[in-house]
Amino acid sequence: MNKYRIGIIGATGYVGVELVRALSGHDGVLLTTLVSQSYVGKKFSDVYPQFRSICDIELSGLDVSLMKSTCDLVITALPHGVSSKVVPELLDAGLKVLDHSGDFRYRDVTVYEEAYGLNHPHPELLSEAVYGIPELYREQIANARLVSDPGCYPTCSILALAPLIKHQLVSTDNIIIDAVSGISGAGRKADLPYSFCEADANYKPYAVEKHRHTSEIEQELSVLAQTDIALTFTPHLAPMKRGMLATIYADPMDPNNFSIDDVRKLYEEYYSNEYFVRVLSDNALPETSLVIGTNFIDIAVAYDKRTKKIKVFSALDNLGKGAALQAIQAVNVMLGLDEQAGLSVLCSGV
């Protein structure tokens, strides 16, 4: 079988390395070009020595015309504001693109520009870019030239709320998302707050009045609700490398006629054909360690009868379903491959 040729731009960040890890074991694709401006000329395994003998590809600088000849599809794991300049060139070269940044996630450029504090050089691409959650936009992704990989908090929140919102079972004006991320969410950087001695054994909130991902969550939930939603979001950091968990609070639309068992059945049905969404039953609850290294999102629902508050819990790996592995899932859809290809059994029991 001919394999699709994949290039990665921004291969040495934490999203990049997770892409390389999973794609190295993906039978349907071939990694051809790894771009990393910081490490041009080094081997990938010089930067991540655990990849010695697994991926020793030489890292190169960005050369779109070269990528045109070596790749069928390019995954960009670049900072926002950089992607918006690079992606159009890749598209012009005839390449399919999966972009992992905030630059192409928005339908309305003014929302993007306010959230990111940047002018968008190519707003015309926003209407073309497909939001890359296959569970919601599978068909559009299959036909897209440009897919935008969602943020980690948005994926964790949107999939957790979609059945409730879609079926208008909850009030849309009092939703609270309280979420926690592992430290890799901050990226591969040497800042003091992320040093071992400062971050270990510490739990803390951040960005408590404004976080970019809020607008992204609201956009997608508003589409599902067919009405504008504003919600409250608070992110936290926990002392672990990977993992994300959202605890979500919402009010039932009709508390006098509400059954959490019915809601659970609704979730099971809503996601019955989705391999990567695991709806938990029997009082099981999501835990971050149960999804690390995987593309799964685990979801459970609960109900506080006394206060008539619905709780939804969702967990994913911020580098997995929250970033690199969801990107590969979408790439599989874009290329017409088995959606699970390269995404099986990366988890760990210990």
Added chain:
Amino acid sequence: MNKYRIGIIGATGYVGVELVRALSGHDGVLLTTLVSQSYVGKKFSDVYPQFRSICDIELSGLDVSLMKSTCDLVITALPHGVSSKVVPELLDAGLKVLDHSGDFRYRDVTVYEEAYGLNHPHPELLSEAVYGIPELYREQIANARLVSDPGCYPTCSILALAPLIKHQLVSTDNIIIDAVSGISGAGRKADLPYSFCEADANYKPYAVEKHRHTSEIEQELSVLAQTDIALTFTPHLAPMKRGMLATIYADPMDPNNFSIDDVRKLYEEYYSNEYFVRVLSDNALPETSLVIGTNFIDIAVAYDKRTKKIKVFSALDNLGKGAALQAIQAVNVMLGLDEQAGLSVLCSGV
């Protein structure tokens, strides 16, 4: 100066060892008797070898008549259901008692019995027992024979909400407390979910439909509000030994006339004479590592203008202000000692 003689029953649990740690450095008291049914005849430092040369007291079985002669005050760190039987005997022997269990925290015995699933053998003591948060009940504690050390989640929640509730600045029917604890909160036990390989690098919710501490929080906030409060509470476990953080959501009573700066000033004023409550300003936020080993609770407030949601953040050490050190603070008040005695500078910079 004559030192007060203190005994501890349940000295080898995690609350017990933190009591021993702090009291060993307390100039105004003398540890005389350490009771631990599991380790009778062993030295305290046999169980906790870090205490070699610091506390080598021999552990004894429970003997109330002996304690009568060796102690002025006894701290009980026993499981609920056990305290309710032991404490009355201690009181009968003429001892002052600080009890760290749920057994004497409730004003209404039916609430206790529902929360703990136990019959209370001495409900007559509930009206006498003082709820041991000195910031709220200092005078009563000073005159009490029996003080009940509050739970960790309740301390973290009540002190965080007290100014808002007391001043009727928030609606009392939509309060959500989303909280996280370090693993020592589960006590010193060898259960698989708390083993290193299962608990490290894992974040998870638990007791999501019902947790005992909810009723305790509601009781105290209802007193402050002078009306019954029911609220939503969700605890989580984070992979760290110690530390607790609450993220609390509440609705302003009058959103059209609301200023978060005014609220912050109110907090500063409300706690202006309280050494152990640190109200943060300048956008600083609580972090668990900043309170570990101390009796401090750090509190910050924030406001989401878009959704008109107040957020209160509070952090404490679940074994510190959440248990053993708050117990010592209350004991200091009970004995007329300097309230800070034995509670200075236990923190760590790294």
Added chain:
Amino acid sequence: MNKYRIGIIGATGYVGVELVRALSGHDGVLLTTLVSQSYVGKKFSDVYPQFRSICDIELSGLDVSLMKSTCDLVITALPHGVSSKVVPELLDAGLKVLDHSGDFRYRDVTVYEEAYGLNHPHPELLSEAVYGIPELYREQIANARLVSDPGCYPTCSILALAPLIKHQLVSTDNIIIDAVSGISGAGRKADLPYSFCEADANYKPYAVEKHRHTSEIEQELSVLAQTDIALTFTPHLAPMKRGMLATIYADPMDPNNFSIDDVRKLYEEYYSNEYFVRVLSDNALPETSLVIGTNFIDIAVAYDKRTKKIKVFSALDNLGKGAALQAIQAVNVMLGLDEQAGLSVLCSGV
């Protein structure tokens, strides 16, 4: 292609779950039977919920006649003393067996009986059992009915020293192996010393006067040296789930005529055809995080000119090349499969 049918006895321990993880992604085999006496009737994913949708096989009790009909080869991950009873029955049923215990690792039954304090019920099998390091015994493994999976410390030590010992470059009477293991080495159990609160942030030696693995290391190095070797071994525990690192000290046979560069070349040559042994150069050193989840062992050599002391550093995953993944490597050899099958790209970048 017909897949070989594999059964695992002891599937829910930490070695078992790592076997399931890797074999679930192995194209050449099919997991048919998972035996776990403690969880009969439950699904594997009930015990390890991360395996929901990955491995939902129902766990069964031990039934050799059933395994005879459902398996081509059985991997036993049982405690020592149990394997020695079960394995002969499996062999009698005509099954090939890969045993992960100490019961069939010894050539001399008296050494086993002293190390393990047990009588061996089937010493006649010791001469048949092949010691399962493919790098040393590939051909014998290929033809074996019974292969014994080596211990973690022995694998880490033997492969690190083999080139030096085989080529008689070091004195055999002053070898010191100072090694550290992650906590999963203690197995899946709920003992207090392995609880999160006791084990986190702690480093400690154990079994410092006698550890079973010493005799296993000595046996294999003595074979390579063609002379009896007694060596000094000290294991330690570090606060991490997985990983093992050995720091080995040895004296050059001829210090006046010694070149560490020549030694490094010798290692490279010795292991030039071994995919799973990575000899490091350019002053790179092994780190446990670089081999986690893999079947690699990383080895580096250094020399202290002042004291004429050779240092060899080796790192592996105690559950990987130190247990389950080496078992799969050996199983691949036993079944005539590609030796790397199912063992690619399980590592993680973060």
Added chain:
Amino acid sequence: MNKYRIGIIGATGYVGVELVRALSGHDGVLLTTLVSQSYVGKKFSDVYPQFRSICDIELSGLDVSLMKSTCDLVITALPHGVSSKVVPELLDAGLKVLDHSGDFRYRDVTVYEEAYGLNHPHPELLSEAVYGIPELYREQIANARLVSDPGCYPTCSILALAPLIKHQLVSTDNIIIDAVSGISGAGRKADLPYSFCEADANYKPYAVEKHRHTSEIEQELSVLAQTDIALTFTPHLAPMKRGMLATIYADPMDPNNFSIDDVRKLYEEYYSNEYFVRVLSDNALPETSLVIGTNFIDIAVAYDKRTKKIKVFSALDNLGKGAALQAIQAVNVMLGLDEQAGLSVLCSGV
């Protein structure tokens, strides 16, 4: 009682903050001046917010003439190469100095210059400076103007070997020190290898062919042995903030006439008057968590009869007895204070 006035130069590094922590609870001294070039004008508690209400002293730049008027003694926690310039000025101003750097630890300037690759601007001070292990040099420290705080690995190694070396019970030509440190040993810095995501769950050796501390250990052991000692040293990093453990191997001088019980008694006797050295018996072994936050060093001895190898295990807190707390112990001796003042009960049970 008049309190001695103490200044700290380099107050915001990890040694600095541990000095501030312990001195804040020290009854006999007063912290007057905290110098931190990086944070001039900020409060100490701005840099370490856990110190809010504990130490809010404003950080100042270095001004020797000011320190002359505000301090009786200055502790310098500066990088090597900087101390050697600043300390002479402090001495000239009439101040007593405790220096925590490598600059004044050596008797022979050529050893210093080779180990640190620097010219020493004031070699004349080396003969005056006292090596600050009170257990070895108490009297000289009491009379010193300049005391040099030893390195962490040297303290851990020298005290562990002193009884054996002093009594000529071991051969001096085959000593191996295999040691591990927590990550705070690298100081407060934002380097990628010390970031949480790179350092957590990782164990690794470093500086395996040459580490500065080797020469410092050799110097002091040579003095004790009255002969030149060269030894082998290998440091490692374990994933924990604090703590250090050395596993030391040595050959008995007379293996045919050797008793480990006699050696243990010798250690007990040798350190019988030393509060901060705890010699363990009954097969207890040092663990890093048992000394964290304290000035204790725990030592145990063991013997491998088969290989006739003595093993000595020693554990301390690299920021405690290995740095800041030993500095305070020495300062207590310099000032004629109780040697334990400010050093009691900083440990933690959990």
